[in-house]
Amino acid sequence: MLASLTLPVSLPTPGGSVTLRRADTADLDALMRLLADDAVSASRGDRADESDVPAYRAGLVDTLADPSNDLVVAVGPDGAVLAMMQLTRIPGLARRGATRLLIEAVRVSSARRSSGIGAAMMRWCTDVAAPALGAGLVQLTSDEARTDAHRFYERLGFVGSHRGFKFAVGAPGSTR
């Protein structure tokens, strides 16, 4: 977990407040369902299969135990998990020694998309989390297929200046 982040915190959205808090292992089912509730993720194998529970649990435990990583969820008044994101603090040399905040795995429940929850989460990242972590740069990548998400990030002030490359280790398509 990122110890310098103050959580939980209440975030206003047009549909009412949500609470941003750290995920814990009791959220595993909800997190797996959030990942599977997305066509792009599902196409990469995130299908909430029961047989994948140990792999997801190991990933969650590893993430929460890491002092440079955190997994944050937005929950409604009834405690339902509505959205998730992973945060990573990355120190570095480039850009005059800038520290970066990397955001990964942003997912909002399909029933609550376009309700302002994602925007409230991103604004908390840029305006609260990044300064708390000493980060001068917030960065993320988004699949080229997610054109709606690209417009969303641009509206929030992100600049799509980079191409994101992935290499699947050991995958048939990654042999040279």
Add this chain to the structure above:
Amino acid sequence: MLASLTLPVSLPTPGGSVTLRRADTADLDALMRLLADDAVSASRGDRADESDVPAYRAGLVDTLADPSNDLVVAVGPDGAVLAMMQLTRIPGLARRGATRLLIEAVRVSSARRSSGIGAAMMRWCTDVAAPALGAGLVQLTSDEARTDAHRFYERLGFVGSHRGFKFAVGAPGSTR
């Protein structure tokens, strides 16, 4: 530093072997010059200004002290620093609990570009470092202006499937 990486290691390149080793604070000058020896980096403020030494030193110390990060340099037989890259291990939930290896700040001395050093470093990342870190995915972003670099990564088996977004915290252009 990433304790599970075995360094130093010798890498063959068409122009002779280079040694891949961890950077240390004695490399600070060479690292600042490598970053400035690149038009895109220089345009972002990496100009090897003497006044920026404290900021770069703090970034280097922070990176080397972090158990999820490492800064690696390729040196020639005479000990000259020819190239650099930063590695970050990122645990996570997406892609069935996959751990990622993120590569940042890949720079090769302008005098040694297209000599195979960068390719040897990337192959070491995908074939040696990623398995050692338990990473099923290697990822990086590259400025849209670096079209030669994009072809380079594609030749190595990387897929440019994503758009990379950046948000400069506190920058005039990032206010909403």
